[in-house]
Amino acid sequence: MSLIAPSLLSADFAHLAADIEMINKSEADMLHLDIMDGVFVPNISFGFPVIESFNKLCTKPLDVHLMIVEPDKFIENFAKVGASYINVHYEACTHLHRTIQKIKATGAKAAVTLNPHTPVCLLEDIVSDVDMVLLMSVNPGYGGQKFIEGTLSKTVQLKELIARKNSKALIEIDGGVNLETGKKLIECGADVLVAGNFVFKSENPIETIHKLKQL
Ligand code: DX5
Numbered sequence: 321m322s323l324i325a326p327s328l329l330s331a332d333f334a335h336l337a338a339d340i341e342m343i344n345k346s347e348a349d350m351l352h353l354d355i356m357d358g359v360f361v362p363n364i365s366f367g368f369p370v371i372e373s374f375n376k377l378c379t380k381p382l383d384v385h386l387m388i389v390e391p392d393k394f395i396e397n398f399a400k401v402g403a404s405y406i407n408v409h410y411e412a413c414t415h416l417h418r419t420i421q422k423i424k425a426t427g428a429k430a431a432v433t434l435n436p437h438t439p440v441c442l443l444e445d446i447v448s449d450v451d452m453v454l455l456m457s458v459n460p461g462y463g464g465q466k467f468i469e470g471t472l473s474k475t476v477q478l479k480e481l482i483a484r485k486n487s488k489a490l491i492e493i494d495g496g497v498n499l500e501t502g503k504k505l506i507e508c509g510a511d512v513l514v515a516g517n518f519v520f521k522s523e524n525p526i527e528t529i530h531k532l533k534q535l
Pocket residue numbers: 327328329330352354385458459460461462463464465494495496497514515516517518
């Protein structure tokens with residue numbers, strides 16, 4: 321059974337309290353929060369005061385996906401406002417090993433994220449240090465995009481790398497996840513599925529989360 325992390329980016333921002341209430345009642349394992357700075361990705365989302373408010377309402381761990389340049393500057397801030405997982409992009413970190421240690425020092429779990437064009441083999445010397453690897457299955461910046469099929473073989477490669485390195489890292493996939501792509505991803509070895517549009521644009525999000533949970 322996989323872990324499910326609904327992405328709040330696709331929720332109705334005028335009713336966030338109700339959506340978090342829904343997440344609390346659902347079988348979701350964590351809440352995925354997308355932080356965008358308008359530089360690393362061509363979009364801007366939300367920041368610290370908003371996460372802090374979510375943390376007060378949400379009973380599930382917060383999985384914070386940083387689509388920002390120079391994430392090192394803000395790691396303590398994200399930990400302070402309640403992030404359980406802090407995901408930094410491989411492409412945004414010149415000194416990734418240092419960044420990962422910095423995340424761990426706050427007590428948060430450390431995750432590294434790869435864009436669709438970034439090969440899994442680049443994680444060879446860091447995969448044993450992280451709690452989770454997030455593979456982007458769309459180009460980051462927006463919800464509701466089409467799943468990139470090449471993510472399936474990357475998931476298999478990552479599973480092999482994790483086993484070879486005796487790493488305990490979970491494999492998380494983000495972008496275009498639905499029941500069809502989710503099923504294939506689980507077969508390839510994914511542990512955590514992020515789903516934005518598929519959950520929040522569905523008629524019954526609690527039921528949709530339940531169905532994803534059954535995959
Ligand atoms: C994209 C974000 C995703 C996004 C996924 O940049 O990282 O978390 O919300 O949305 P869907 O599931 O709709 O592709």
